[in-house]
Amino acid sequence: MTNNGNHNGKAVHVIGGGLAGSEAAFQIAARGVPVILHEMRPVRMTDAHQTEGLAELVCSNSFRSDDAETNAVGVLHQEMRMMGSVIMTAADRHKVPAGGALAVDRDGFSDCVQQMLTEHPLITLERGEVTEIPADWGQVIIATGPLTSPALAEMVREFGGEDELAFFDAIAPIVHYDSINMDVAWFQSRYDKSTDGGDGKDYINCPLDKPQYEAFITALLDGEKMSFREWEENTPYFEGCMPIEIMASRGHETLRFGPMKPVGLTNAHDGSRPHAVIQLRQDNALGTLYNMVGFQTKLKYAEQVRVFQTIPGLESAQFARLGGLHRNTFINAPRLLDDQLRMKGWPTLRFAGQITGVEGYIESAAIGLMAGIMAAAQATDSDWTPPPVDTAHGALLAHITGGADADTFQPMNVNFGLFPPIDLVITPNGKKRKLRGRERKMAYSARALDSFAGWAGLMKAA
Numbered sequence: 444m445t446n447n448g449n450h451n452g453k454a455v456h457v458i459g460g461g462l463a464g465s466e467a468a469f470q471i472a473a474r475g476v477p478v479i480l481h482e483m484r485p486v487r488m489t490d491a492h493q494t495e496g497l498a499e500l501v502c503s504n505s506f507r508s509d510d511a512e513t514n515a516v517g518v519l520h521q522e523m524r525m526m527g528s529v530i531m532t533a534a535d536r537h538k539v540p541a542g543g544a545l546a547v548d549r550d551g552f553s554d555c556v557q558q559m560l561t562e563h564p565l566i567t568l569e570r571g572e573v574t575e576i577p578a579d580w581g582q583v584i585i586a587t588g589p590l591t592s593p594a595l596a597e598m599v600r601e602f603g604g605e606d607e608l609a610f611f612d613a614i615a616p617i618v619h620y621d622s623i624n625m626d627v628a629w630f631q632s633r634y635d636k637s638t639d640g641g642d643g644k645d646y647i648n649c650p651l652d653k654p655q656y657e658a659f660i661t662a663l664l665d666g667e668k669m670s671f672r673e674w675e676e677n678t679p680y681f682e683g684c685m686p687i688e689i690m691a692s693r694g695h696e697t698l699r700f701g702p703m704k705p706v707g708l709t710n711a712h713d714g715s716r717p718h719a720v721i722q723l724r725q726d727n728a729l730g731t732l733y734n735m736v737g738f739q740t741k742l743k744y745a746e747q748v749r750v751f752q753t754i755p756g757l758e759s760a761q762f763a764r765l766g767g768l769h770r771n772t773f774i775n776a777p778r779l780l781d782d783q784l785r786m787k788g789w790p791t792l793r794f795a796g797q798i799t800g801v802e803g804y805i806e807s808a809a810i811g812l813m814a815g816i817m818a819a820a821q822a823t824d825s826d827w828t829p830p831p832v833d834t835a836h837g838a839l840l841a842h843i844t845g846g847a848d849a850d851t852f853q854p855m856n857v858n859f860g861l862f863p864p865i866d867l868v869i870t871p872n873g874k875k876r877k878l879r880g881r882e883r884k885m886a887y888s889a890r891a892l893d894s895f896a897g898w899a900g901l902m903k904a905a
Contacts, residue, residue, distance in 0.1 A: 481571065
């Protein structure tokens with residue numbers, strides 16, 4: 444246990460030391476309210492985590508697009524930076540080349556978050572599983588993510604009166620760089636897009652011609668898959684993290700229009716345009732590890748090695764981590780939560796992160812940020828003002844607390860479809876003109892960031 448202060452009953456208890464829980468704890472403490480952050484690892488591990496570090500990234504090391512001008516994810520990044528986010532601070536300090544995306548050295552990122560939290564005088568870190576919420580606890584935020592321990596999940600299910608909702612999530616393999624054949628592979632970002640004015644060579648590309656692609660798809664489909672337990676058989680996959688073999692089963696060309704699309708790439712060795720490409724993205728600051736972009740899989744371990752070593756450039760690949768599959772849990776937030784992320788009928792219990800039904804690292808952290816500010820406001824009898832719905836934070840919050848249809852609720856990434864529409868613009872001659880394409884996205888982004896700046900001025904910690 445790391446104890447940095449004498450915390451009394453007024454402390455907010457945050458259960459879960461992932462991205463959402465870490466961000467919530469940081470935002471609460473930044474507003475002068477003591478926090479006890481509970482993390483069950485390493486006392487009890489999960490099916491997906493490998494360390495005991497706070498904010499461990501268990502799947503990709505990418506926070507996706509960092510483009511705040513035309514991309515909703517990039518807007519969310521920028522809004523969190525305005526709020527002094529611990530997650531964005533650590534990500535910016537430990538980013539690695541990834542074209543227009545924000546990717547991080549996962550160990551350096553986790554270490555940075557943990558250091559910032561454990562050094563804060565108002566945050567106490569307690570290791571151990573929380574299976575129930577004691578009666579003498581005050582405010583509580585459950586930020587246990589999609590890998591909530593069974594006992595705590597059952598407690599929530601019983602109180603909420605809802606059947607558990609779940610989906611499968613898959614993990615992509617990580618390859619040792621020195622085992623990649625660079626006589627076949629080459630460095631290039633799609634369309635030569637660079638990170639921070641770099642050279643546009645942020646990804647390793649492994650090319651396949653048409654026969655190689657067809658052979659790979661056949662091997663993928665024929666490979667032996669992980670089996671499900673009986674209670675898992677009817678659990679759906681999340682569309683945003685679909686195993687590649689499931690995508691391939693939908694048609695032989697599916698992967699060529701997904702993670703293996705060859706557009707924007709030219710083979711540096713012979714100037715040819717490949718039929719398909721597998722990209723690998725730097726996974727750590729040293730550049731010794733690369734992850735296979737979009738290659739989440741449920742192939743058995745031995746099958747992964749056999750199938751992936753048929754890829755040109757990966758014939759002798761050595762894997763630091765193979766792909767995996769885990770079952771994720773989330774609640775029916777539109778039905779169970781109020782507009783301050785509190786369980787209806789339990790005004791001191793909030794939820795944050797992926798368990799609320801948002802999908803993605805940064806979306807989870809954003810919900811944690813808002814839950815933390817809400818809890819701090821409640822603890823200090825301060826006003827809580829929700830972020831405007833035309834911001835990325837406001838759009839996400841509105842979606843999970845009532846904007847989504849509770850009967851068909853599924854995890855959702857941030858996207859401009861959640862924002863109030865901007866369909867028309869007034870031209871200088873007074874006529875109305877419909878916005879389209881990039882111009883429309885830029886309008887969404889500019890409106891969101893301008894609107895959020897005003898909200899941040901009111902709600903940011905002093």
